[in-house]
Amino acid sequence: MRVLLIEDEPRLGQAVQEHVTDGGHAVDRVLRLDDADAALRAVDYGLILLDLHLPDGSGLDFLRALRRRGDTSPVIILTARDQIRDRIDGLNAGADDYLVKPFDLDELRARVAAVARRYAGNPSPIQRFGEIEIDQASRQLSRDGKRIELTGREWAILDQLLRRPNSLVSKEQIEEALYPFGAEIESNTIEVHVSRLRKKLGRDFVVTVRGVGYRLGQA
Numbered sequence: 570m571r572v573l574l575i576e577d578e579p580r581l582g583q584a585v586q587e588h589v590t591d592g593g594h595a596v597d598r599v600l601r602l603d604d605a606d607a608a609l610r611a612v613d614y615g616l617i618l619l620d621l622h623l624p625d626g627s628g629l630d631f632l633r634a635l636r637r638r639g640d641t642s643p644v645i646i647l648t649a650r651d652q653i654r655d656r657i658d659g660l661n662a663g664a665d666d667y668l669v670k671p672f673d674l675d676e677l678r679a680r681v682a683a684v685a686r687r688y689a690g691n692p693s694p695i696q697r698f699g700e701i702e703i704d705q706a707s708r709q710l711s712r713d714g715k716r717i718e719l720t721g722r723e724w725a726i727l728d729q730l731l732r733r734p735n736s737l738v739s740k741e742q743i744e745e746a747l748y749p750f751g752a753e754i755e756s757n758t759i760e761v762h763v764s765r766l767r768k769k770l771g772r773d774f775v776v777t778v779r780g781v782g783y784r785l786g787q788a
């Protein structure tokens with residue numbers, strides 16, 4: 570899932586970016602609301618993490634404007650411990666959830682995973698495809714009852730395929746979900762990750778439609 574992080578505090582922003590990236594998501598981090606607006610015009614984000622006090626304005630006003638123009642992207646606001654009013658106002662302005670600073674990074678990861686599941690249209694964490702069992706929430710996967718480890722990138726590709734289990738996902742859609750702005754992407758990177766996924770999950774698990782994209786083979 571592609572995530573937009575709007576946070577001007579350098580250390581917190583960097584920690585959140587690294588942690589969410591480790592969870593297999595592509596994070597674009599901006600420090601200002603005008604940069605956030607530009608990013609939102611270019612990319613369809615699965616989640617927005619929003620600080621409320623930014624150098625060029627209020628995150629609450631930003632959120633209200635977002636909802637006013639009909640944007641339903643999931644938003645988690647990042648608020649300070651003593652600002653209870655911010656949390657209430659944030660939820661009233663259309664936030665889906667909030668995290669209170671300083672927050673535990675594992676809690677952040679769990680909340681991001683919960684949003685990712687809703688984004689995938691699948692609030693139940695466990696899915697089965699033949700001998701494969703996938704728990705997107707705890708990032709656990711087994712084949713014939715045996716645990717299989719996936720890398721962050723492999724999870725990110727799987728998330729995209731699970732999001733549209735009955736349709737084709739283009740290479741560009743996968744790249745957009747996997748890589749933030751400015752990332753260098755080798756032309757065969759996605760193929761390499763997909764072929765590793767096939768090795769782990771079975772040749773037929775992911776079907777390549779040449780020149781078009783990928784889909785789940787067993788959905």
Ligand code: CA
Binds near residue numbers: 577623
């Ligand atoms: Ca701030």
